[in-house]
Amino acid sequence: MSDLRLITSNLIQDLTKLSSDATSIYWVTAFAMKSGVKLVLPSLKEALSRNAELKILVGDYLYITQPQALELLLQELPGAEIRLHKSSGISFHPKAYLFRSENNNHLIVGSSNLSASALQKGIEWSLLAPAAVSGPVFDEAMDEFMKLFYSSSTISLNKETLATYASAYEQANMTVPLSQKWSEQEEQEVMFGPSSSESTVNEQEELYVTETAQLIPRPAQVLALEALQETMHDEYDKALVVLATGLGKTYLAAFFAKQFKRVLFVAHREEILNQAKTSFLHVHPTKTAGLYNAIEKNKDADFVFASILTLSQKYHLEQFHPEAFDLIVIDEFHHAAAPSYERVIDFFKPKFLLGITATPERLDNKDVFSICDGNVAIRIHFIDAIQRNWLAPFHYYGVYDDTDYSQIRWIGNGYDEEELARVQLREEMAEKILQAWIQRKQTRTIAFCSTVKQANFLSHYFAQSGYRSTALSGTTPRNERMNARKQLESGKIDIIFTVDLFNEGVDIPTVDTLLFVRPTESIAVFTQQIGRGLRLAEGKSHCVIIDLIGNYRNADTKLSVFTPEPTDKFELKTVQTSLPKLCSVNLETEIIDLVKEMARKAVSHKQRLIYEYFTLKEEMGSRPTYLDYHLKSGIIATNVKKEFGSYFGMLKEAGELNEQELEAYKLYKDWLEEVERTAMTKSYKMVLLSYILSRGVVRWHEPVKAKDAAPYFVDYLTAKEYRKKIDVIDTDLKKATSLIERMPMTKWSGSSKGKITFDNGEFALNFDVVDSVNEIVYEWTKEICGFRLHWYFEKKGEKMP
Incomplete structure (x- = not known):
């Protein structure tokens, strides 16, 4: 098979032959039928038996894919990674089969x-096409496959997601004949063309002499470096650093890298990799640096800057030794929840893993804290940075938008582009935006739009009104984008309308006005975009933020980004009291009324907690533990006990407990809530409970004496440096025994309202555990205990500036 060849029949023969010696098999297909899956199963099973890597992406477009086909793939190929592309009505027609062999x-x-x-x-x-013919196209195809395979439009296929798809498939094929659905969609695309998703482009940041000449850390970087040194001293081997946009995350990583011999820097965009390479070489001029991506494969440099799309492929990972790098840096760490990152992180064994980001927003439900074991070395919110004069103050103006977004269809992660355009591309809307801008603007503005059409429309309208404007998007040639930036900086144009062009990695410090004319669909992106205007610059006193707010999703929570502490509920008074001097948040009366009304109509907080539980369960394919829920759901998990008494109280209300579990919950509800709610100024209560549970499911509820618990107590609190530092304990067993008696045993028995006793030196549960549910109660108690210990040390260990 050395020549380019056209196949007009019996493709199965080529698929079978190529699978027979492949080390990696990547397939993407718009539809899958049970009949086709049966044909390919033998060769795919044989490939898996040889430990070949197998990834299959199947589309749900028009619900043609049969659930039985997906079920066969799931059951018969347990070693494969199978994902389902959720088209949300957008056409999905790829059919490609990629094979990598020795x-x-x-x-x-x-x-x-x-x-x-x-x-x-x-x-x-x-x-x-063999690689000898296709050349670099093969590597490009592999990268494009990975980009699609792990895109936000795909989900992992498991029993939970399969059940959801099967239900939707049955409903869709019962209500509307397939031929009718097909013809309507195809007709729309023939007439108007397919809906195009927004393109996201990063420019390579220009280096400013004032930032790079001295090559010494800025104050924020100094704080972060000190925090990282401390976290390493505390024997952590991974950490997350959250630095507001504009504080220099890449240079921080470069300075931190001084104590490591070899460094792997991983990012999701080529522009970020090139910028990081330049930054690292400024700090380390004698080191070697190279890229590892679809085009360049430099794996031997001191500093390797790798594209996640390339590196996460099995073949490319195996080009490295797991201990090849002392330090691994994951840039824009809020992207790291994807399986591609997890594969890279699981493969390598560095001395330290550093995640850097400006926006690990739990409110976007793609949490990344679990990847670094919840260890946040330091968090500097842009509010903190403004208070320290590291970023410019802002004046925020919320302008009421009377568009009824409830009438616009929501598809996947955003509003339907065509329906949104119909309400946005109106002269009366453009005039309102223009007047709001004229009234509050300063000298240089970036305006964030929903679509290319809207950006072009508004740019034309502003130009007709006598203002110097331009529109930029991912399709704009690079030289035009760079020229527009320079014109804005020099004051030759007043405003750039853009579609997701300045989200990550690009700064124009002199920008002093931001205009938001799009619904906020992502809190993280909103935070990044705000950061585009907060850079310090000569002659710039503050940044004006003009934001159109209507009844779109997230309108009632988006302003919580102005509070340094994470919250999923907006309260204007809370926001205003947390603002630094010279900052202000101004909302029109209609917006205050709108937010109150949205909060009143919104899904209750209880329902939100349950909804996020089911979302996570679907992603994981099984019931999440309490700690899973905390680390991966995007929810502030301590709200669970406020709303439901305990995590298992939430599962009961969600209908997730079976008959035996319901009996266990009914009998031991008070005990579970006691473990959830008992006060913890120190970790001692939960460490004691951890010892009690360590005796196993049969003996866990038996009485315990302090002298028996003392060795476990000392070992646990001295096993990690951070535990030693947070909860200091004398390692002398007699003194530890005395501490256990005085503190957790006496205090917990006194506050437990009779659930626990401490008499004659024995600490005991003041209730019997029925044998039929003993194992359930044991496991539930263990889950709560594990969560509370993790939460305690996570919060105590987190450093704020």
């Missing part, structure tokens, strides 16, 4: 989906 690589692209007809006798055309 001798050659092959790419098949054509018209054949996974069905018996398409793979055998149907009229289908496919082109088979």
